[in-house]
Amino acid sequence: MTTNTTTRTTSADAPGTAGTTVAGDEEFARNLVDGRWRFPAAPYEFEIRSPQDSRVVACVPLSSRFDVDAALQAGARAAQAWAADPAVRVRLVAQAVADLDRLAVPVAEVVATETGLDLADAVEQVRTGVRWARHRVALAAVDDAGPPAVEPPGVAGVAGVVLGWGAPFLEAVSGILPLLLQGRTVVVKPSLRAPLSAVVLAHRLVAAGLPEGVLGVVQGTGTDVGAALVGRRDLAVLHVRGGGRTLDLAGRAVATTGVPLHPLRAGGNVLLSGRDADPALVAATVAAGLRLHNASGPAAVPWLVVHADTAGPVVDALVAAASATRPVPLPTEPVRDRALAAVRTLGRLGGRVLTGGAVPDDVAHRMGWLVPATVVTVGAVGSRLGPRSDDDPWREPLGPVVAVATWRTSDDLADAFSRSRFRDGIGWVHQVGDDAAAALTGVVRQARGTDHGVDADDLPAAWTTGCGGVR
Numbered sequence: 001m002t003t004n005t006t007t008r009t010t011s012a013d014a015p016g017t018a019g020t021t022v023a024g025d026e027e028f029a030r031n032l033v034d035g036r037w038r039f040p041a042a043p044y045e046f047e048i049r050s051p052q053d054s055r056v057v058a059c060v061p062l063s064s065r066f067d068v069d070a071a072l073q074a075g076a077r078a079a080q081a082w083a084a085d086p087a088v089r090v091r092l093v094a095q096a097v098a099d100l101d102r103l104a105v106p107v108a109e110v111v112a113t114e115t116g117l118d119l120a121d122a123v124e125q126v127r128t129g130v131r132w133a134r135h136r137v138a139l140a141a142v143d144d145a146g147p148p149a150v151e152p153p154g155v156a157g158v159a160g161v162v163l164g165w166g167a168p169f170l171e172a173v174s175g176i177l178p179l180l181l182q183g184r185t186v187v188v189k190p191s192l193r194a195p196l197s198a199v200v201l202a203h204r205l206v207a208a209g210l211p212e213g214v215l216g217v218v219q220g221t222g223t224d225v226g227a228a229l230v231g232r233r234d235l236a237v238l239h240v241r242g243g244g245r246t247l248d249l250a251g252r253a254v255a256t257t258g259v260p261l262h263p264l265r266a267g268g269n270v271l272l273s274g275r276d277a278d279p280a281l282v283a284a285t286v287a288a289g290l291r292l293h294n295a296s297g298p299a300a301v302p303w304l305v306v307h308a309d310t311a312g313p314v315v316d317a318l319v320a321a322a323s324a325t326r327p328v329p330l331p332t333e334p335v336r337d338r339a340l341a342a343v344r345t346l347g348r349l350g351g352r353v354l355t356g357g358a359v360p361d362d363v364a365h366r367m368g369w370l371v372p373a374t375v376v377t378v379g380a381v382g383s384r385l386g387p388r389s390d391d392d393p394w395r396e397p398l399g400p401v402v403a404v405a406t407w408r409t410s411d412d413l414a415d416a417f418s419r420s421r422f423r424d425g426i427g428w429v430h431q432v433g434d435d436a437a438a439a440l441t442g443v444v445r446q447a448r449g450t451d452h453g454v455d456a457d458d459l460p461a462a463w464t465t466g467c468g469g470v471r
Contacts, residue, residue, distance in 0.1 A: 022106045023196070023203040028058045028108030031067055031219060032202050034074035035212030040220070041066040046192060046415055051116035051329030054367040057262065058113075060195050063220035065228035068187065072232065073402070075158040075185035078213030081470055083156035083183035090140050093180055095208040097133040100173075100201070107200055111169050113195045116329035116368065121291050128292070129173040140181040157236025159184040160259075162222075162250070163198060164241040165191035165331050166300060167292075172198040175239060180205075180215065184236065187216040189225045193331035201391045222246065233257045272413070273306040283317035284305070287325050290373045290400040302397035305413070308380075308406040315377060315404055319354050322373035327360045328400040329369050336369045339398035343374055346403070351385055352377045356401070374401040381405045381412050 029038040029045065044062040049055060082089065100107055104126045111121040159179045163171045168191065176198070179186050181442070190198035202217045202263045212403045218225050226246075230238060230253040239262045240250040247263045254261040271289075289301030306314045330336045336359070343357045356374030378385035397403070407413055 016178040022103055022110060023200045025198050027199050027203050028060055028196060031061060031063055031071070031204070032199075032215060032217040033067065033071045034216075035206065039094050040064065040218075046220075048114060048193075048196070050113060050368070051331050052368045054368075054369075058196060060192075060219045063218050063225050065224065067218045067220075067310055068141060068189075068225055068228040071187045071218050072234065074181055074213035075187050075216055076213075076234070078211055079156045079158060079185045081086060082180075082185055082211060082214050086140070086183065089181055089183065090137060092205070092208045093133075093140075093177055094137045094199070096204040096210075097130060097137060097177075099204045100126070100133070101130045103204075107169070107197075110196050110200050114194045115169060115331075116370075117292075118326060125167060125169055125292050128134065129170045132170070133173045133177050136178050136181060153237075155183040157184060158234070159186050160232065160238045161186055161188040162229060162236045162240045162242065162246065162305060163188060164243075164246075165194040168197040169201075171241060172201045176201060176215070179237075179239070185214045185216075187229065189218055189220065189222075189229050191331075192219070192221055197221050206425060221355075222249075222422035223375075227253075229256070231257060233259065235259045237262060239263075270303040270305055271301050272407075273304060273310070275307040275309050277307070277310060277314065279310065279313040279317035282314050283321035286318055286402055287321040287373070290322060290328065291325055300397075301402060304402050304404045305381055305407050306389070306404060311404075311406050315354070315375070318402070318404070319375050320356075322375050322402070323355050325373040325400070327370035327372045330371060330399055331369070333369050335398060336371055339371055339401065342398065343376060346376050346378065346385060349385060350379070351403070371401070374399070375404060376401065377404045378406065381407050418444055 027037050032038075038065040040061040041063070043063055045059045046062050047056045048058040048060055050057050063148055104123060108119060108122040108126045111117065111125055112119045115122065161175050161179065163175050165171075169319055172188075172190070176186055188198060188202075198217055199219075200365040202215055205215055220226075220230070227249075229235075230240065230250045235257075236252065236259075238254060238259045239249055241263075250261055250263065271282070271286060283307070286301050286304055304314075304318070330339060340357065340359070343353060347353050347357075354375045354377065357376070358372070360370050360372050381387055383405070385403075
């Protein structure tokens, strides 16, 4: 089913280029249920505001448990047929991914609208998501020898997915596409603050020919839609991405429902810098992460762990690179307040805020929720503020902020990354400097998580140019 669309959401902004089939009012203001874009059962809506200047850029529906129920019923009806044909799954998802690649710029305009990112950085986020999606499609491809063992087909049942707001396009493609390729039908609740990317992805999947009911998108609050979804007993699996509060609520729900929970906690990705690392290369790599991902999204870099012998030059280069990076917005002022409060707490407990850490004095963007690129040093990886601690104020990183810790031996790293925060799921552990490679083997095995394995081809281009890549 192909939907006629417009790409303008309001007169204040235009997330998309006229004449493209990205998505628009007809989709953004409705839910996808049983293959059709429908208004919710109750006529309520929520204004999406630009994090750059707080202008209203879209209106989305506030749905209820009745809408969740309708989407789940449609998913259940479609489940067996969708699971039965892996070749169709690969073909349809591959077509949608190809369309996203072809429409990368208008898709990026949507991403820029809901995140406040610069368009060039939003384009890089979309390109990163497309590279990741192509990798997953390749893993699921079926040939004469049958499907590869890494992506078993024919797994029937409805999966519930709750997405976070950090890097919403990456959240959507990495949260939805692997489940569709496995054979699951999916009901997704996007973030209330950044739902547009999930709608764009759903629109492209429908345009590619996705059967009715295979994907449902139900927008709304965590209190209504989120609670209704995580509390269902008829889900085959539940994937939840978010901060501690969201995952705690999901954990309590599945303790009652018995549905398997696959969490991805906000804030885990780590860049490891070795003794022989080029300080300028490390700084550029971290700065790319700070620019492209305005929160602890799937490819953000909240941690830099640098060898103690080269910490001085690396940190100096990083401060210079971060200081030259544009401030990045968070989705609401309360979220910005939380991010800056965590930075202040790190300072009170002994961390050193080297740059950023305050609201920028920028009259032109006073109505937005900007945070400058911020660098905080916290001492050794085993210190009370390092990644080995489960109780420090940086457990749930927010915003374009990187905490820098030092290491000397592989034992330091293995101990630091065995903590519970990393076992929940971490996007990538990336290394710069050959002498870090020996330590990475065990670290990546512990830190990568059950549903987020990647290789170097999935990373932002700036992460791999001239680098050793991941192991």
